[in-house]
Amino acid sequence: METTNIGVFGPKLSGKTTLAMSLSRKWWRLRKRRSLVLDPNLDNWGEQAWVSDNEEKFWDSVWKTRDCLVIVDEASETINRDKGLISVFTRLRHQGHVFIVIGHSGINLLPIMREQLDTLYLFRTSAKAAALWAETFAQPGFRNAVDLGQFEFLWGTLYSAPVRMKLSLGRMG
Numbered sequence: 794m795e796t797t798n799i800g801v802f803g804p805k806l807s808g809k810t811t812l813a814m815s816l817s818r819k820w821w822r823l824r825k826r827r828s829l830v831l832d833p834n835l836d837n838w839g840e841q842a843w844v845s846d847n848e849e850k851f852w853d854s855v856w857k858t859r860d861c862l863v864i865v866d867e868a869s870e871t872i873n874r875d876k877g878l879i880s881v882f883t884r885l886r887h888q889g890h891v892f893i894v895i896g897h898s899g900i901n902l903l904p905i906m907r908e909q910l911d912t913l914y915l916f917r918t919s920a921k922a923a924a925l926w927a928e929t930f931a932q933p934g935f936r937n938a939v940d941l942g943q944f945e946f947l948w949g950t951l952y953s954a955p956v957r958m959k960l961s962l963g964r965m966g
Contacts, residue, residue, distance in 0.1 A: 796912045796950075797886040799893045800902075802926075803916020808944045808960040809895050812914055813864055814838055815960075816893065820862045826891070828862040829855055831871055838864075855881075860889035868896030874903050882909035898922055899929070912950050917941040 799816075801809045814836075817828040821841035828842040831851040838844050842864075845851045848871060855863050863885060865871050872878055872894065882905070885892045899907050899922060907929050915926055915938045927935040934955040938947050941957070949955030 797891055798882055798910045799891070799912040799914070800899065800907070800910040801893060801895045801914045801916075802897065802899055802922075803918060803938075803946065804897060806943070807916035808946070809914075809916060810836065810866060811960060812946070813866070813893055813895050817842055817862055817864060820891070826860060826862050828864055829858065830864045830866065832864075832866040833870055834866070836866075852881075855885070855890070856888075858888070858890075861891075862893065863890045864893045864895070866895045868894050869898070869901040872896070872906070873901055876903065879903065879905055882906045899925055912948075913955070914946050914948050915955070916946045917943070 801813055803809050818839055818841060820826045820828070828838060829851065830838050830842050830844040831848060832844050833846050835844055835846050881892065894902070913926060913930060913935070915935055918938045920939050923936045923938040927933050930949060930951055932949055932954055935947055935949065941947070944960040946958055947955035948958050
């Protein structure tokens with residue numbers, strides 16, 4: 794299955810943005826796909842990434858390009874259950890884009906948005922949030938996210954049980 798919509802969720806300082814930056818660099822090395830990043834903090838994502846904190850300008854660029862890794866950080870601020878952004882989850886793949894959404898909790902997404910994710914990187918979370926992801930992905934193993942330490946996460950897809958992994962020195966390990 795080709796990945797089209799990726800979710801990265803967990804608490805502050807868990808490694809979400811570090812993981813997404815690593816994925817951005819990896820996609821550039823392997824596939825020569827540039828990243829378009831909406832980041833309210835304007836972090837340095839690397840030379841492969843175009844970064845903006847202006848949502849209107851960002852989405853305009855996304856819809857005018859093809860075959861990019863589209864990354865939205867701080868979903869609670871940038872997406873926050875905005876019905877106008879449902880098409881991002883349902884139509885970006887038609888432009889060859891792969892989408893990564895980063896946030897503290899999946900509750901910041903509408904159910905239709907969560908249901909469009911096909912890959913999940915889940916850092917430590919509450920039992921309630923872990924149950925939400927376990928149900929959304931039909932993978933009971935996501936309930937184990939409550940037991941993860943800092944920089945540990947579960948990685949899984951709609952069609953595979955989650956695997957426990959850990960970031961090390963700013964990279965996936």
